[in-house]
Every structure is written in C-alpha cells, then in structure tokens.
Amino acid sequence: MRQKLRLVLAEDQVMLLDAFATLLSLEPDFEIVGKAGNGRKALELVQAHRPDILLTDIEMPELGGIELAETLQAAKAHTVVVIITTFTRAGYMKRALNAGVRGYLLKDAPFSQLSGALRQVGRGGRAIDPTLAQQVWNATHDPLNSRDRAILRLVESGRSGEEIATIFHLSPGTVRNCFSDIIQKIGARNRVEASRIARQNGWL
16 A cells, blocks of 8 residues: 655645645545644644655745745755745745745645645655746846845844844944845845835745
8 A cells, every 4th residue: 555645734824724634634645744833833843743745835924935945955854845825926936946845836726736736746746836837937036145035024024224233143334235235136226125126026
C-alpha cells in the first residue's frame, strides 16, 4: 500500500484552514499532521513532524510563506513548500520559486487542482497555476535584498528611522543611507512610496 503524503497546513483565516483540512482529509492518500494559524507555528510543526509538504498562504502573521520556504531551503529540510494564495503578482511568484517553492496555486482554483498539485509535488514534480506561469518571465526585476525588504516592512508598520536603527543595531546615519539606497533602487520619491511600489510588485 502506498504511503500517505503527510501535510502541515498554514492559513491565518480559521474558516479556510478548517475547510482545507476537512477536504484534504477526505482524500485517501493525504494525512494532515498539523494546522497552524501563523508562520511561526507552522515552522514549529514542520520541525516537529517533518511532513512531506507544507501548504501555506503567502502572507501570514509572524512568518510569510516565502520566508518559511527560505528557512526550510537554508536548513535543507525534507519538507517542500506549496503556496496557495489570492495574489497574482509575478514578483511574489518569482521570489517563491527562488526560495525553492514547488507549487504556487490560487485559492479560487477548483479543489481537484489543489489535490492534484499536491500529488504532483509529492512525486517530486512542480505545480504552477498555468495562468501565472507566463507572468514570471515578464516580471519586473526585483532590486531589493533581504535587509531592504525587512526595512520596508518596518516602514509599512509605521516604525520611525530611529526605531529601525535600534532594531538592526545600526546608526541613524546608516539607516538614512539604507533608505536612500532603497529609494534609488526602486525609483521612488520617498520611503513611503518605495514601500507602496515594492508591495504592488510583489517584492515584499
């Protein structure tokens, strides 16, 4: 008898998380070994249970889907990541693929597409929503590095330059230089516009 695919599910909308768990549990070749409402909990479950697949939303409290994939990729983890999202931004998908994500699906797709994609990934393949695949090739180049992204997320949350300097253990002058560099990379007028453009392009 073929071994079941062991899954951890991560989704911050409880109703949707429960729906995924219920539907996937009805499939004879899937086993749900954990459910998480935030990225930190998802990582803990993956580390504890070592599932075959982590199915996660791209935007999650504490750790997003791409950050989870990057963490697991760096750790050379057994678990592979499949992202399911409402976001069709090519920048998100390009970052996800660079982080080793093996599947990228949309939440409005039929359930049969999700279950089929999980089986395909479980066999060692990839599963990319066909309506998004072409967008990757046309995506605008992401000019940001990981620190740039972290700084812009703090800008989005309303942190001041002084607070950001404290968080990163940098001098205020260094943070000002970082802001100038980010603004120049993106071609924005100020840090707020830089954050907005980065978010629109899926770079955050």
